Amino acid sequence: YxxxxxxxxxxxxxxxxxxxxxxxxxxxxxxxxxxxxxxxxxxxxxxxxxxxxxxxxxxxxxxxxxxxxxxxxxxxxxxxxxxxxxxxxxxxxxxxxxxxxxxxxxxxxxxxxxxxxxxxxxxxxxxxRKTVLWDMLRYGSISVGVGIAEKMKAYIYPIVIARFLTPVAVTFFAALPMKILAFPSEGIGSMTEIINPLSSQLDARNDFAKLRDLIQMSVQSAFLILAPLAAFLFVFGRELLALWVGPQYSSAYPLLVLLTLGIGTAATQCCVQSMLFGIEKHKQLVWYRLGEGLSITVLGSAALRIAGLEGFALVIAVTLLVTSLVLVPRHLCRILNLPLRRYLLQGCVKPCVLAFPMAAALIALRYFLMVNAWPAVLFAALVGGLVYALTLLFVSLFDSYRPFRLLKPDVLQVLEQKIWSPPDSKFRSMVNALRSEVSQTD
The missing domain is CATH 1.20.58 (Methane Monooxygenase Hydroxylase; Chain G, domain 1)
Structure with a gap:
């Protein structure tokens, strides 16, 4: 085949x-x-x-x-x-x-x-075997179609830009914000490779409850990684570009923000696509991916002529947000009998809310710190990472209170059970003592 x-x-x-x-x-x-x-x-x-x-x-x-x-x-x-x-x-x-x-x-x-x-x-x-070849033609043709559509979507950006603008614009667009986003997006996407075989096993047992839990925690894990990275790029993206390639290229910052919203969010939903392949419900993916490519090509070309690279990046962001947060998840949620509203709140909104304290700390730090060298950027990243880690720890420790329990993602509960087991560990004893002390104070 x-x-x-x-x-x-x-x-x-x-x-x-x-x-x-x-x-x-x-x-x-x-x-x-x-x-x-x-x-x-x-x-x-x-x-x-x-x-x-x-x-x-x-x-x-x-x-x-x-x-x-x-x-x-x-x-x-x-x-x-x-x-x-x-x-x-x-x-x-x-x-x-x-x-x-x-x-x-x-x-x-x-x-x-x-x-x-x-x-x-x-x-x-x-x-x-002819039967196996027929199964490959039936299953593989759809998979190849999805792969071709994704490749078209990935490589359509330089083609459209080169057609209507200049090779310099291609470099400005593809070699700056796209390269910065390559590391988090590819890293988040690679996390979902295990979803395919695992979801196939659960589907064979008709265990839809476990499938729902799996997709929720997979999306939560992806957003728990993307949210702090996006917050840092939103606040210090201009300084990062200036230090990396020079102050004259800091004008690519709006492109970085828009592409982070679109490409970053699309990377978090790779687990949805992997699960659809695992349970053999991926036929409609071909149309979604082809629709993405056509939207970016047609609408992006028009926006490129009217508003330049910023308009093109806006079309990419809106297209990927619609397909990644609405169309493809809705298709999977219907199969799993999972409300789309619950999927978005539990999988996407909760992890993003937990990044708000980090974003506030970075914004405050930006007014007090002159970021004109790499050590300053690293210091800001360390401070933001520390605030984010403390936020996750605080939510995990005080999940007995309703506001924190509502904000706590399910994947943190799983990690808590893995890290704090066995129950008689010293760390667990310290946490229980701290919780009881806070309760007595209240």
Whole structure:
């Protein structure tokens, strides 16, 4: 199945290279290098499709350590190789080929690891079954469609900007706020990979109560990470850009705020998509992802002409907020018989409210602290992190009071049980003594 998809990708690349070159009006001086790089990218992306099966097998075997280790090692190797190529005077094709081939290397290394992790795994043609192939066509075609739609959404930003503005605008948009958001969004998204197999097991047992608890706590965990990061970027994002790339680029701060709202929120909802795949209710995802891409392309192009990059970022933020907080969660909530209002309040609003004290502390700190060097930024981050940690601890300690109990996310209760067990631990005794003392004072 994936070998067939590989051939389709390679053929599509071969037939579209001239049209893509004309679409972007590639200069004749780099036209040959661009075409060669485009063909190489299509070849590598096609080969990655069947190799992804082995990476998924590693994840199914629970060997996430090997998956992440190979990815990190190949990423480090990519950085070293690109630096070497640049110092050696490599051109467009050399740098691009180094980047693309390093991605292929990670998937190639994972093939023998997957074969070793899955005992008895064989690629002999005698094990090919028509029924399995039909199931792959039925299930995999939807999955591939969702993947293609997500890739289109991810890569549509530079295409639209380059079409209507300049390559400098692409760099301004994609290399500044997008790169800052890459770390939290990819990190939050990777947390949800375990949701797929776990939700599949729960669905096989028809345990919808556990599925509801799982999705609620997964979304809460994601927002508990995103909320403090977003608060810090909202308050000190301008200073962060000025220190990173220079004061002249601090004007990208409005883009950073808008994209944090859209892309950050979308990252927290990756668990919803993973669960839909796990319980095989992901057919409508194709239309949601295609709708995102069309909205960003059509409305974003119009906004780009009228309001520039800020208008384009606003369209992206609104589109992702609508699909991530309304359309896709509503689809899952109907399946799980979970009210959407409860899902949003418990999973999204509670963790964000807990970040308010940190945001207030950062705003106050901004008026008293001159943030013009990296040590000042790190100090502000430490202060904000300390306030946030104390807020979570305070809510956990005094959850016997109704206001704090209403604000306490369920995932904190689970962490509390894990950290404070067994019940006779010294820390638990100290907490109980503190609670009783406060109650007597009241």
């Amino acid at each position: 994936y070998l067939g998809a590989c051939m389709l990708v390679i053929l599509a690349t071969q037939f579209s290279v001239d049209a893509v070159s004309r679409f972007f009006s590639i200069d004749s001086t780099v036209l040959s290098a661009f075409k060669s790089l485009f063909l190489l990218a299509g070849l590598v992306q096609g080969l990655i499709l069947p190799l992804m099966v082995f990476a998924s097998s590693l994840e199914a075997a629970g060997r996430f350590d090997q998956v992440y280790l190979t990815n990190v090692a190949c990423l480090a190797l990519r950085v070293i190789a690109i630096i070497y190529v640049l110092r050696a005077g490599g051109g467009l094709f050399a740098v691009g080929a180094t980047t693309i081939l390093s991605q292929l290397l990670a998937y190639t290394i994972q093939v023998p690891l997957a074969i070793r992790a899955q005992r008895g795994l064989t690629l002999h043609p005698k094990w090919i």
